[in-house]
Amino acid sequence: MGLSIARLVTRLAGSDGAADLLDDGTGVASALAGRLTEERLPQVGQKIAEELDECLRVEFRQAQPNDREAALTSLNDLLARELADPQRLVDATRDGGVLLTHLMRQGGESVIESLGGEAGAMFAFLLERTAERIGTLAPRLPDFQPAALVYLLRAIDEVSVGVHERLADLAGGYAPSGSADMAVWLRRRSVERRRLRLAAFGVDTNDVKVALAGITGMLPDVPSGTMRALVGAFGAGKSEIAEAWHLQTIDDFAASDSVPVPLWLHAREIGTGAVDEIIARQIGAPLLRERGVSAVIDGLDEVDGLAAEGIAVGARVLTAGDARSRVLITTRAGVLPASDDQHAADGLPEAQARSLVAVLAGPHATWDWTPELVETIRRPFFALAAGTLIAAGEAPRGQAELISKLVESALSRAGVATGSIELFGILVKLAVALTRSNGTADELSFVERRQALTTRLVASGPRGGVAFVLPIFEQWFAAEALRTNQYSIGDAASSAATFDRWRWAIAVAALDGPVDRSDDFIAACVRLNPGAGAWLIDQIVDRRSWDAPEEGPIDLEAVSSRLLRAVRAWAGALGPLAGWVLPVQDAESPVRIGTRIVQERVAVGWSKEVPQSDEVAELPVEADWRAHGDEWRQIAWGLGIPSQHWPWKYLRDMIAASTLPMFNRGHLLGSSGGVWHAERSYLTARVMANTSAIRRPPLARDFVVELAEARLKQAEGSVRAGWQTSAGVVDSLQIKDLVAWLVQQEVDEVVHPLPAPDIESPETNWVTGLYSHVRLAQFCAEMLGCASAVYEDLCRTLFSKFTWSLVLYASGPFGVIGELYYDEGFTEYGEPGFEYVVVPLPVLEKYASERSGWVWSENGRSAIRVAFERDSSESRLRSLGEIRADVSDWIRRSGSASPFATFGLSVSTVIECAHDRPASLTAAGWLCSDLRALGLLRGGVPQLPSR
Numbered sequence: 001m002g003l004s005i006a007r008l009v010t011r012l013a014g015s016d017g018a019a020d021l022l023d024d025g026t027g028v029a030s031a032l033a034g035r036l037t038e039e040r041l042p043q044v045g046q047k048i049a050e051e052l053d054e055c056l057r058v059e060f061r062q063a064q065p066n067d068r069e070a071a072l073t074s075l076n077d078l079l080a081r082e083l084a085d086p087q088r089l090v091d092a093t094r095d096g097g098v099l100l101t102h103l104m105r106q107g108g109e110s111v112i113e114s115l116g117g118e119a120g121a122m123f124a125f126l127l128e129r130t131a132e133r134i135g136t137l138a139p140r141l142p143d144f145q146p147a148a149l150v151y152l153l154r155a156i157d158e159v160s161v162g163v164h165e166r167l168a169d170l171a172g173g174y175a176p177s178g179s180a181d182m183a184v185w186l187r188r189r190s191v192e193r194r195r196l197r198l199a200a201f202g203v204d205t206n207d208v209k210v211a212l213a214g215i216t217g218m219l220p221d222v223p224s225g226t227m228r229a230l231v232g233a234f235g236a237g238k239s240e241i242a243e244a245w246h247l248q249t250i251d252d253f254a255a256s257d258s259v260p261v262p263l264w265l266h267a268r269e270i271g272t273g274a275v276d277e278i279i280a281r282q283i284g285a286p287l288l289r290e291r292g293v294s295a296v297i298d299g300l301d302e303v304d305g306l307a308a309e310g311i312a313v314g315a316r317v318l319t320a321g322d323a324r325s326r327v328l329i330t331t332r333a334g335v336l337p338a339s340d341d342q343h344a345a346d347g348l349p350e351a352q353a354r355s356l357v358a359v360l361a362g363p364h365a366t367w368d369w370t371p372e373l374v375e376t377i378r379r380p381f382f383a384l385a386a387g388t389l390i391a392a393g394e395a396p397r398g399q400a401e402l403i404s405k406l407v408e409s410a411l412s413r414a415g416v417a418t419g420s421i422e423l424f425g426i427l428v429k430l431a432v433a434l435t436r437s438n439g440t441a442d443e444l445s446f447v448e449r450r451q452a453l454t455t456r457l458v459a460s461g462p463r464g465g466v467a468f469v470l471p472i473f474e475q476w477f478a479a480e481a482l483r484t485n486q487y488s489i490g491d492a493a494s495s496a497a498t499f500d501r502w503r504w505a506i507a508v509a510a511l512d513g514p515v516d517r518s519d520d521f522i523a524a525c526v527r528l529n530p531g532a533g534a535w536l537i538d539q540i541v542d543r544r545s546w547d548a549p550e551e552g553p554i555d556l557e558a559v560s561s562r563l564l565r566a567v568r569a570w571a572g573a574l575g576p577l578a579g580w581v582l583p584v585q586d587a588e589s590p591v592r593i594g595t596r597i598v599q600e601r602v603a604v605g606w607s608k609e610v611p612q613s614d615e616v617a618e619l620p621v622e623a624d625w626r627a628h629g630d631e632w633r634q635i636a637w638g639l640g641i642p643s644q645h646w647p648w649k650y651l652r653d654m655i656a657a658s659t660l661p662m663f664n665r666g667h668l669l670g671s672s673g674g675v676w677h678a679e680r681s682y683l684t685a686r687v688m689a690n691t692s693a694i695r696r697p698p699l700a701r702d703f704v705v706e707l708a709e710a711r712l713k714q715a716e717g718s719v720r721a722g723w724q725t726s727a728g729v730v731d732s733l734q735i736k737d738l739v740a741w742l743v744q745q746e747v748d749e750v751v752h753p754l755p756a757p758d759i760e761s762p763e764t765n766w767v768t769g770l771y772s773h774v775r776l777a778q779f780c781a782e783m784l785g786c787a788s789a790v791y792e793d794l795c796r797t798l799f800s801k802f803t804w805s806l807v808l809y810a811s812g813p814f815g816v817i818g819e820l821y822y823d824e825g826f827t828e829y830g831e832p833g834f835e836y837v838v839v840p841l842p843v844l845e846k847y848a849s850e851r852s853g854w855v856w857s858e859n860g861r862s863a864i865r866v867a868f869e870r871d872s873s874e875s876r877l878r879s880l881g882e883i884r885a886d887v888s889d890w891i892r893r894s895g896s897a898s899p900f901a902t903f904g905l906s907v908s909t910v911i912e913c914a915h916d917r918p919a920s921l922t923a924a925g926w927l928c929s930d931l932r933a934l935g936l937l938r939g940g941v942p943q944l945p946s947r
Contacts, residue, residue: 074111074123183254186262190247193264196469197239203360203384215380219245220343222294224260225323227315229300230330232345235381238330241345242296245328249294260292260324267303267311267329268467275314275327292324300331302467304440305892308335337889347378356380360387400507400539407476426452431477432487434467435501442466478505482521483513489521493528496804500899503532507539515644519562522648523569530573531805531934532899534652538935541649559602559647560595560616566647567591568614570655575801580667581658582651583634585610594619594632604650605632652935659937663924666945668737670793672744675786678753679917683945684738685750686916687728694767694914696756698749705742708735753786753919755779766831767913773866776832777820777855780911781864783918784816784836785857790923799927805899806930808838811891815844815860817883820911821867836864837906838926843886917944 108127112120218241222228232238249262261283270278279295280288297315300308308331315327329336336342348356357377377383382399385406392409426448433443442465444452449466452458457473458466468474481487482505489509492502499506510521522540526533571578571587578587583606592607596619605619608631619632636650663669670676682696685704688711691697715721715732722731742750755778757770768776795802795809804810818836839847841861848854848863855864912918924942931937 074115078107078111078127179257180254183250183262186250186253186264187247189264190243190250194240194243198384203388215240215244215348218345219248220328222326222328224292224326225319227312227319227327227329227341229312229336229339229342230328230345231333231336231342232330232347233332233379235379236345236347237380238345239298240380242298242328242330246294246296253294258291260294260326261287263293263295264298265295266298267300267308270297270307270311270314271303272307272310275311276318279318292322293318293327294325295327297327297329300329301335302439304438305335312336335892337892338884338887348380348383350374350378353377353380353383356383357387357390360384361390400504400511403472403475403504404479404508404511407472423451423455427455427457427473427477428481428484428486430458430466431468431474431505432481434474435478435505438501439467475504476508478502479508482506482509483517489524493524493532496529496810496899499525499528499532503535503899507536510536510645511540512644515558515562518644519565519648522645523565526569526573526648529802529805530570530577530936531802533570533573533648534655534934534936535805535899537645537648537652541645554597554600554602556595556597556602560593563595563604563647563650564591564593564614564616566651567593570651573801574655576798577801580662580798581655590614592617594635596621598637601637603635603637605635607631608633656936656938659931660928660939660942663928663942663944666734670790670797672741674793675753675790676793676917676920676923677741679920680734681738681741682750682752683728683916684730684734687725687730688723688735690725690727693727693916694757694770696752696754698751701742701748701750704750705739708739711735712739754782757913764831768831768911771913773820773822774855776911776913777864777866779913780818780820780834780836781855781857781862783912783922784818784862784864785859786919787922787926788815788861789859790920791926794923794927805934806927807933808926808930811840813841813861814838815841816862817844817847818862818864819867820864832911833908834911835906835908837883839883839887840890843883843890847883847886915944920944 104127108124112124114120115123215237218237220228220230220241222245230238230242243264246262246264249260252259253262263279263282265278265282275297279293283293295315297311300311303311312329315329319325319327330345347353353374354377377386382402385402388409389402389405426444429448430442430444430452433441437443442449444466449464452466453460457468457470459469460466468477478487482489482492482502489506491498492506493499506521506525510518512518522533522536525536567582567584571582571584571591574581575587578584584591590611590613592609592611592615594603594605594607594617596603603619607617619635634654666680668677668680682699685699685707686693686696688707689699689704691699711721711723711730712732712735718732720731720733722729755775758772758775759770762769771779791808792813795806799806799809802809808814816836816838818834820832820834822832844861844863848856853865855866856862912921915921921942921944924944928937928942
């Protein structure tokens with residue numbers, strides 16, 4: 001180590017421009033001093049930083065690249081090993097030993113020997129100038145703590161990385177400058193991408209570095225020779241997870257000359273081009289052939305469907321042809337067919353999400369948040385937004401307000417540059433064009449594009465176009481177009497496809513502003529589709545309790561007028577369902593609503609009388625729905641009117657509370673010739689005849705009519721009479737329904753729609769023991785086939801206004817694939833297991849037709865197989881994976897899907913052999929699941945009356 005510093009250092013930098021880069025005002029000295037100031041070691045930091053910066057700036061200039069890389073890499077490796085056991089370093093310093101001696105003994109000497117020549121000499125110099133100064137200076141400081149040594153060594157490690165960064169800039173990306181230098185360049189780009197993503201929140205990367213560290217635990221496994229898709233909802237952190245995976249590939253790349261080259265691409269950069277050709281242009285065809293690639297393709301959902309499919313196919317072809325290469329794609333659900341090569345980005349655990357918000361807003365930030373908002377902040381994007389807003393003294397009500405306030409905050413920051421009315425108009429025009437075309441066309445002139453690019457909100461897109469850097473910016477400016485009538489709410493809410501593209505813009509537009517205008521947006525969506533209206537209301541309403549009083553005096557006339565408007569919109573939108581879930585006679589009949597102010601709150605009641613036209617009256621003080629014969633019903637006393645959207649929420653909540661009871665009260669629903677009526681009619685006839693619910697024997701029509709006439713004669717003069725038998729309870733209204741049904745049915749017997757048992761003397765106490773294997777499979781097939789028919793019958797009749805907002809109905813005719821299995825441990829006539837999955841009808845026909853031994857329902861809507869030895873779990877998972885992939889592929893190609901939930905229902909259940917109405921019960925469960933996803937149902941699962 002007797003070489004002069006000048007000789008050693010002048011060989012390291014490799015370029016005349018290196019000294020300027022190292023002394024650019026953000027160089028090693030200032031960065032290191034700032035780091036150590038945070039660790040309460042300003043004296044040590046200043047001293048060491050000055051010495052190292054002087055050496056790097058003046059001396060290290062002319063070294064060969066290979067020697068430079070070897071020396072710095074070896075220093076990094078040595079420090080990394082020693083930092084793994086920091087107590088050893090602390091003990092060495094406390095005992096008075098010189099840290100340099102300790103590090104030399106722990107591997108420094110062998111490194112110098114193995115490197116040899118100039119590289120070994122440079123390593124020795126770096127080790128001496130760092131370790132020796134730390135070891136001798138640190139213990140002399142009065143505030144020295146043992147842990148400080150670890151911080152100092154980490155800081156020195158950062159210095160060596162800093163040298164790499166500045167020198168890598170000179171080489172220029174994927175130029176042949178060595179893996180370490182190339183890795184530095186890639187890391188810098190990664191850091192800059194994250195910085196740009198966080199810039200919208202006004203958040204410094206270092207502030208949330210620890211809070212986001214948990215993302216590394218969510219990294220997907222992407223084996224060599226494969227493509228994986230990271231699938232998640234808007235804001236779920238897909239890009240951050242992919243970035244962490246990308247950094248991991250960079251680390252692997254820096255440590256070896258044989259691993260694939262890391263690459264980050266956005267799907268827009270590929271467009272309709274060939275994936276392998278674009279990658280070859282990015283990193284160079286020789287390097288691709290030599291090492292392969294570890295590529296991230298971000299934002300597959302931000303290109304059109306054909307381009308997305310082409311990119312996915314290209315990625316699979318690339319990895320299939322090169323066993324070293326691998327590709328990770330990020331996308332929303334539904335863009336690619338479901339398959340086993342997808343990895344779900346489900347967001348952060350709640351504790352980590354709260355921690356991320358607390359870093360920005362304080363530890364109390366989420367204590368009183370609703371479950372909906374807690375679920376929202378599990379998406380890193382929204383956690384950052386919420387933390388930023390709360391830190392500024394605001395509390396967002398939901399995702400739409402998060403979007404609105406976040407964008408408005410970004411627009412108010414310096415550097416966004418949207419103050420010009422002309423430029424603002426261009427951004428609105430761009431948002432409308434992108435939203436209307438689903439991101440395929442910006443409809444701007446060349447000059448307008450150049451103006452849009454002067455903001456931080458817009459970046460160059462594919463095919464020479466431009467696009468917003470974040471979806472929230474596009475949504476906010478599209479909302480501005482709606483607010484200012486530059487785009488019609490009628491056009492935005494004209495169909496399922498347009499509503500899906502515009503819904504977040506509509507939500508942002510409906511949040512605030514004039515009440516009449518907000519009501520216009522909500523009414524348009526409610527009338528378009530009740531499900532769309534319910535979704536919108538859920539995004540914008542204030543989730544505070546109804547007990548919250550109104551701030552300021554209440555204008556009762558305005559309150560009443562808005563409530564009446566909301567009633568008319570909801571009733572008309574619900575159609576046949578209105579009379580079941582609202583206190584109205586039907587969708588078109590006039591209503592009379594009573595309102596009054598009670599102790600600074602609003603009371604609302606509904607008149608039992610049907611007026612000549614809609615009207616609002618004063619609710620009498622003495623009104624009490626419990627009083628017999630009183631005019632008023634469903635009185636709500638003391639609504640606090642907590643937000644401007646309250647009438648819409650009030651009615652939505654009333655509908656949600658009434659839907660499940662509608663199913664559970666035994667009403668006749670659907671068409672008179674449907675299975676719902678058939679099962680309900682058989683139940684009434686069976687109870688009158690006092691016969692078995694399990695055996696379900698056929699009943700002669702004449703016998704049933706005779707029983708019904710006798711019962712009704714007994715009930716003459718009564719509004720509703722009831723009878724109880726050992727088989728159950730029946731009343732006169734149900735008997736009248738049965739008689740009316742029989743008049744329409746030309747049958748000799750009243751029979752249950754599903755197969756009856758076929759074993760007289762079972763060998764088991766299980767109800768299913770009354771069925772042979774074949775008959776039980778027939779029962780299951782018919783039950784699910786009939787359930788499919790019941791579901792569609794209810795959708796066509798009672799829920800006819802919902803159409804595309806109901807998940808199963810939106811995708812067209814569907815069927816069911818099921819398996820009835822007698823698993824190990826069951827007797828021949830024991831209780832079997834039963835599983836099924838709901839699929840589009842073409843998928844059912846394709847899947848079951850390719851396999852033998854299936855039992856089909858009479859209507860062709862269900863196929864069941866009987867298994868006496870279950871497939872292995874691996875085989876079963878593979879089969880389920882194939883089915884889900886077929887489902888996703890069919891929905892994507894057909895374009896038939898609900899915007900509010902993903903098609904896919906897989907159920908493991910008991911076989912309802914003993915229930916009187918198993919098909920209706922199953923269909924009601926499916927329908928309730930759809931309504932619950934829309935916020936239009938509260939409570940548990942339907943429990944249809946069986947006796």
